[in-house]
Structure formats: C-alpha cells, structure tokens
Amino acid sequence: MRIALVIYGRPDQISGGFIYDRALVAGLAARGHQIDVISLPWRRYGRALASSVICGPGRARPEDALAYDVVIEDELIHPSVFTARAASRLGPPGRLRVALVHNLRSDQPDQRLRAIKIRVERRYFDGVAGAIAVCTRTRDDVTALLGRPLPCLVARPGRDHVAPKVADTDAAARALDPGPLRVLHVAAVQPHKGLDRLLAALARARSLSPAFDFTLDVVGADATGSYERRIRRQIAGLDLLARVHCHGLLRGAPLQALFLRSQIFALPSDREAYSLACLEALGYGLPVLATCHGGLDEMITDGVEGFLIAPADTDTWASCLIELATNRAQLHEMSLAALARYRAHHSWAQVAASVDSFLSKLRDR
Numbered sequence: 433m434r435i436a437l438v439i440y441g442r443p444d445q446i447s448g449g450f451i452y453d454r455a456l457v458a459g460l461a462a463r464g465h466q467i468d469v470i471s472l473p474w475r476r477y478g479r480a481l482a483s484s485v486i487c488g489p490g491r492a493r494p495e496d497a498l499a500y501d502v503v504i505e506d507e508l509i510h511p512s513v514f515t516a517r518a519a520s521r522l523g524p525p526g527r528l529r530v531a532l533v534h535n536l537r538s539d540q541p542d543q544r545l546r547a548i549k550i551r552v553e554r555r556y557f558d559g560v561a562g563a564i565a566v567c568t569r570t571r572d573d574v575t576a577l578l579g580r581p582l583p584c585l586v587a588r589p590g591r592d593h594v595a596p597k598v599a600d601t602d603a604a605a606r607a608l609d610p611g612p613l614r615v616l617h618v619a620a621v622q623p624h625k626g627l628d629r630l631l632a633a634l635a636r637a638r639s640l641s642p643a644f645d646f647t648l649d650v651v652g653a654d655a656t657g658s659y660e661r662r663i664r665r666q667i668a669g670l671d672l673l674a675r676v677h678c679h680g681l682l683r684g685a686p687l688q689a690l691f692l693r694s695q696i697f698a699l700p701s702d703r704e705a706y707s708l709a710c711l712e713a714l715g716y717g718l719p720v721l722a723t724c725h726g727g728l729d730e731m732i733t734d735g736v737e738g739f740l741i742a743p744a745d746t747d748t749w750a751s752c753l754i755e756l757a758t759n760r761a762q763l764h765e766m767s768l769a770a771l772a773r774y775r776a777h778h779s780w781a782q783v784a785a786s787v788d789s790f791l792s793k794l795r796d797r
Contacts, residue, residue: 433501433791434466436524437532440509443469447620448589448708449534452566453506455593456532459784468500470524472509477537480511481552500526502791504564507533507556514556528795531556531563534705535726536573541624541702554578562794564787567706567727583797585790588706588730590780596691596715603717603771607695607764612645612675613757616694616718618687618709619701621654626700626723626743627663633700633749635670641754646675649690653681691716695763696756700743704728714774719766721752737770 437457443450457467475483503526505513510531513519519529538549554577557563562583565571571584615634619625627650637644654660667676682690697713703725704710710720711731720738722728734740739752756763 433795434468434499435460435791436468436470436500436503436526437506438470438472438503438509438513438524439506440472440474440512442471449506449508451593451708452534452589453532455590455780456587456784456787459590459780460788462781463784463788465788468524472512475512477511477549481514484512484515500524501795502526502528502530504530504532505560507531507563508537510537510553510556514552514559516559519559528791529560530791530794531560533563533565533570533574535570535703536577538577539573539703541725550577557582561797562790564790567730569727569730570705583790583794585786587783587787587790588778589708589711590783591711591715591774591777592779593708594712594715596688596712596717596774598692598715598717598771600717600768600771603767604764606693606717607767608760609695610760612647613753614693614695615646615648615753616651616690616697616713617648617699618651618690618697618713619699621650621652621660621663623659624702625652626702628659628666629700629743629746629749630698631663631666631670631672631676633746633753634675635672636746636750637753637757640750641758644754644757646753646757648672648676649694650676650678651680651682651687651690691718694718695767696721696738696753698753699723700741700749701725702743706731711774711777714770714777717767717771719756719763719770721749732773737766737773 439453443454461467503524536553538546538553543549557578563574564585564587567588568586571586575581617627617630634646667673697718697720699722701723704723705727710722713720720732722740723743724740728740732738732740741748
C-alpha cells in the first residue's frame with residue numbers, strides 16, 4: 433500500500449506522540465509499504481477552525497488520481513481538516529482516511545469551549561473510516577464521543593525504540609543504594625504535566641517524615657515561560673534549591689545516564705494515554721509513580737510496578753514517596769517488577785503488523 437501520515441509540524445520532534453508516529457512509519461515501511469510523512473503548519477485551535485470553515489471548495493478528483501491507498505491523520509490535526517472540504521484541500525488525496533488517536537482534545541482537563549470542541553471532534557470522526565487508538569481508554573473515549581462504535585484498533589506503543597539492557601542485578605543494587613531517594617521527571621515543562629504538583633508532594637513528604645530525603649532531576653523543554661518562572665519561584669519558596677536539578681532538554685547519552693542513576697520515575701500529569709516516558713522508565717527498572725487518569729493502568733499495575741495516583745492528591749503522592757524512600761526492600765521488588773513488565777511488552781514490529789492488518793481490512797471493506 434501507499435500510505436500518507438499527516439501531522440502538525442516536523443516529524444523529528446521528541447514528544448511521545450511523535451516517537452510513536454516515527455516508529456509506526458518505520459514499522460510499516462519495514463513491511464514493504466511506501467510511507468510519506470506530510471506536515472501541516474502548527475496553528476492555534478481557533479485559527480485552524482477558521483481555516484477549515486472558510487476553505488474554498490476542493491477540486492473533484494477522478495478515482496485514479498487518488499494518490500494514496502490510506503491517509504493516516506494524527507488526530508491532533510483535526511481542527512484543520514474536520515470538514516470534508518478542508519480535508520480535500522489541506523490533506524493529501526487518498527481513498528481511505530484513518531485517525532491516529534492519542535488523546536481526544538475535547539476530553540482534556542480544563543478545556544475552554546468544551547461543547548464546541550466536542551462538536552468539532554465528533555464531526556471529524558464522522559469523516560474517517562476508522563481509528564487507531566494508543567490504548568483501550570482512548571478507544572472507549574472515541575466510542576463515547578460518537579455514541580456509536582467506529583472500526584477501531586487498539587495499538588499500544590512498542591518498547592524497542594529504546595534498548596536499556598539493564599540487568600536485574602543492576603536494578604537491585606540501585607534500588608538498595610542508601611541515601612536520598614533519586615527521583616526523575618521527564619516531560620515538557622508545562623502545567624498539564626504536573627511538575628508543580630510533584631514539587632508540592634516532595635515538600636509535603638519532607639514535612640511528614642523527618643527521615644525522608646530526595647533529589648529530583650527534571651528533564652524537559654520549556655514551552656510556557658510563565659510556568660517555568662512559577663516553577664523556579666516554587667522551588668525557592670519550598671527551600672528545595674539544593675535538591676532539585678533542572679537540566680532542560682536532554683537526548684541520547686546524557687538522558688540515558690539520568691535514567692540509569694535514578695531510582696523512581698514520577699509523572700503527576702493531568703492525564704496520560706499510554707506514556708512512552710513511563711514505558712521507557714520501566715525498561716530502566718524504575719518504578720513509576722504516575723497519574724491514574726487515562727490509560728496507564730494498561731501498562732502499570734498499581735502497587736506492583738509503581739503507583740497510580742490522582743494527580744492532585746498531594747498527601748497520597750507524599751505517602752508513596754515516603755514508602756519507597758524508607759522501604760528499600762519494596763523499592764527493590766518494584767524495580768524488578770518494572771523490568772519484567774517491560775520485557776514482556778510487545779515490540780514495534782508487532783504494532784506495525786497489527787496496524788497493517790487493520791488497514792488492509794478497512795481497505796477491503
């Protein structure tokens with residue numbers, strides 16, 4: 433098949449969604465398909481809607497002029513192509529449109545004009561033949577949005593875009609290493625990723641337990657300057673300057689080194705579908721403390737490979753941090769469970785095979 437993947441922006445961006453997109457493209461190409469990645473310009477939601485609504489009529493194409501068998505659209509672009517007219521003008525020509533869905537825009541916390549976004553997103557899905565969802569929760573959200581089933585494949589990310597090669601003995605020794613609990617947070621420095629909540633929980637743990645001590649390494653690009661300033665004021669106000677280290681954006685060996693020296697991974701996001709950062713943390717043998725909102729219960733069993741906690745529940749976050757800092761036997765047990773869960777996880781080749789089969793069935797129908 434000849435397949436187009438349509439995204440916003442450049443495909444080399446490092447967020448989990450773009451890593452998924454690149455790995456899927458590579459997997460489908462390895463199966464013999466011709467894949468083109470087509471980028472649309474990033475636009476604010478309102479401007480994208482306006483461009484869709486005022487888009488001029490598309491030109492009719494004869495059937496043999498349709499360039500692609502399948503056009504996969506990262507659902508993030510839906511404001512730009514939610515009308516058929518806009519899709520015909522802005523998107524590549526194709527016989528079959530399929531949405532790739534990480535999270536529904538209308539289902540994100542604290543969305544303004546939610547009723548309008550629900551209608552826009554619903555209309556977008558009315559124009560596609562099926563959907564690829566990154567977790568079961570996302571698939572169920574699409575079904576609830578539409579009020580009817582849509583042909584949908586749950587294609588959770590693969591594990592092997594990273595290869596930590598951490599031995600059980602290494603993970604055990606690191607977990608049992610005494611001293612401050614070494615916490616790692618890898619995410620864009622944006623409000624919805626919850627770094628402010630993590631800082632509050634760590635400060636709360638210090639106030640609840642005199643024995644609790646920690647270091648926190650923060651890795652991530654700043655996309656909101658005012659939030660970064662708020663974080664720096666919070667760190668100073670909570671007297672955490674000596675314990676919190678902000679590294680900015682890291683890749684490759686420097687990021688791997690932080691994963692290898694850390695003891696737990698923490699991500700109190702508003703919501704996560706199927707976080708690649710959390711999956712990578714499991715591969716390094718790090719127990720994951722993360723939000724219970726979204727699809728992470730499909731990756732992590734609460735109390736086994738980590739803890740799933742309501743993001744704003746500061747006291748529970750603090751108690752879990754204290755528990756792992758003061759009970760290194762439990763930290764050791766969870767570290768080995770994290771490695772085992774990662775090793776049992778499927779590969780990107782298996783993801784590509786399931787997507788290939790799903791697209792073929794849609795095309796045949």
